[in-house]
Amino acid sequence: MKILDRSQIYEADAQTLNAQEISSTDLMERAATKAFDWLHHRLQGNPVNIHVFCGTGNNGGDGLVLARHLVEHGYHVAVYVVKYSERRSDDFLTNLKRLKARKMWPEYLDEGSPLPELHPDALIVDCVFGIGLNRPPQSWVGALFEHLNASGAFILSIDMPSGMYLDQLPEDLSKVVHANHILTFQAPKLVFFLPQTGAVIQQWEALDIGLDAAYLDSVIPEYELLDPTVLRSWYRPRSKFDHKGTFGHAFILGGSHGKIGAVALASRAALLCGTGLVTACVPGCGYIPLQTQLPEIMVHTTAAMEEHLELPEVLSGQTAGIGMGLGTGAGVQKAFLAWLKIQKQPVVLDADALNILSLNPKALKDIPEESILTPHPGELKRLIGAWKDDFEKLKKARAFAQKWKCILLIKGAHTMILRKEKGYINLTGNPGMATGGSGDVLSGMITGLRATGYPPLQAALLGVYLHGRAGDLSVGETGVEALTASDILSRIGMAFRELSGQLPSQPPQNGSTEPSENSSQEPAQNGSQSHSESSEKPS
CATH class of the missing domain: 3.40.1190.20 (Ribokinase)
Incomplete structure (x- = not known):
């Protein structure tokens, strides 16, 4: 599986819109619906409290689509818009209107807002920042992320953990969302596999959102996963x-x-x-x-x-x-x-x-x-x-x-x-391999x-x-x-x-390209979660 950099991801989106003659809003709907399907398959309507935190860009737009589908299927959902900027992407605004049309009104968080109360049995969906982040979040946003991390709730990040950069080390990893599980679109990101950044990432899955196959076949990445x-x-x-x-x-x-x-x-x-x-x-x-x-x-x-x-x-x-x-x-x-x-x-x-x-x-x-x-x-x-x-x-x-x-x-x-x-x-491989010989x-x-x-x-x-x-x-x-x-x-x-091929193969432990019903990193139906620490294993 190819690991794309930021410019290649943006180009894959552009090529998809052109080749499939769809709008960016259509592509956002497709991607976030895939994330909803993944979550709905696991929760099966369980009455867990779900808190969806959205930014004001396209990652936030993904969160609004996901929240709309959750509401339509009867889940208990609270939506928060983190107002780190006055700018709003067009797709964010489109999906905000669609959410409000379902009589779902988000709560807006800014620097002076009290931090939401989060119970350990809840499910947090993180959609604040995506791959475009290139500078530290404001201090109050970093404090919000620390609050999410300290809640004890299961955290599901969409595409990227908020606060994580795609191509450099964050200044303070405590100001990054520590995701129990990441649903990343089409392909994983390099930061999932590096010791410093991977330390705050427990599990990931790549959702195929139908990006242009011709482009994905032709692009030459700097890194790819062993297949x-x-x-x-x-x-x-x-x-x-x-x-x-x-x-x-x-x-x-x-x-x-x-x-x-x-x-x-x-x-x-x-x-x-x-x-x-x-x-x-x-x-x-x-x-x-x-x-x-x-x-x-x-x-x-x-x-x-x-x-x-x-x-x-x-x-x-x-x-x-x-x-x-x-x-x-x-x-x-x-x-x-x-x-x-x-x-x-x-x-x-x-x-x-x-x-x-x-x-x-x-x-x-x-x-x-x-x-x-x-x-x-x-x-x-x-x-x-x-x-x-x-x-x-x-x-x-x-x-x-x-x-x-x-x-x-x-x-x-x-x-x-x-x-x-x-x-x-x-x-x-696994951490037990960090042993002499x-x-x-x-x-x-x-x-x-x-x-x-x-x-x-x-x-x-x-x-x-x-x-x-x-x-x-x-x-x-x-x-x-x-x-x-x-x-x-x-x-x-x-x-x-x-x-x-003489023995059936097992899925990799550290990530997957397909949803697994037996994943130890998925939210349980009662809203609880289990943890699987990642650890470097120098040989």
Whole structure:
């Protein structure tokens, strides 16, 4: 699913009006009716008190349409117009007249108005600001949003949480509506997936409002969500006469005293992704643990990690993942930098391989094109420099990926994969995956997928998606706190079976493109609500 920026959203609306020969009021009616249908399907006429807060622009117009339909279906509705401006959009005024024609009179709120009384069992519908907001709301409006947040009522935001910008961090997140659920139109917004802004967003769904299909097909977004259907089309089933040589040879380089487990996890992950052969390249202290724990792999050892200088001749043309538990001593740095210079194939760079590059930035030019870098947040900061907020982090990370022609992962609750001008956002995974060794499993999976023949971008996207799905399939059994990297390993096969269609797939946990009757984030019929916290999961 494509994530559109502000100009693309406005253009999609314009193209729709032209192609379908409808007015903007007609499009507003269609969109808000979709939101009403969603809500009515869940409430089924339940006598919950509904408070609809509208701005004076088009987002407020959506709220007026929604309120009119609620009134027509017998719901207990109170409508508030937040007079943050004397300007009114034409569509707002049209729908205000239609609402009044139903004998429904809104209450107007301004700077001197008392704050409405809101019971925790009520339902709040937030339609004050939309995607056009580009400056902080007035202080009294911010105080109103804080009042909504403190009410304990279930909050449903239409299209965007009021007070949230589309492309920058709000000055004060306490002055943003903290939505339990967002009904966004046609496609989600980037701010739903960033740690700082996503922290005040619990759940979202995208409602198809029939925007012009030709435009949506042609537009090129900066970001899009990973689509399981597309990933499934890449899946390579095995044929009867394949053999282990068909599926490549992956080399995992890393380990040091006390950190051989990182290589063990990565090597097993590569095996479980279908690699025909796996060789672990480790110092001598890793020989017995790896040969004992993983009899399926081969082990190449050196007397000490400083002697990795011999490895370039062995591995110059092979699929390799390097860095797990490697260390950053002077000898290791020298060996790694020499190895990197002669690599011709894309490699997977993780952990200490990235730390060595941070210490030797001139060596960034030696990274083979299309190599895959998998830093955790601290390693990313050492690579690209500090950032003031998530938007600057993305800007710096995109510039880094473009300059060095690599594929860069930003690991977190919604891992992002950056390549050239494009970013991909993953929806699988859960907070339990914030555990030691999870990143080693991911790097091993990507290395294994590369060895089996997937191109670098496909390997990165499949690896991130399957890694998250394996975690999701595990957490139902282990719980969030007890999930380990080994649990993720144990579900990789099941994640592959699901991707290949051998098992029925489950909807993503963090968002949806379709309404779900079993969503834990919908208002219950008695007006109560349950909460599902989002959390970053650095791997």
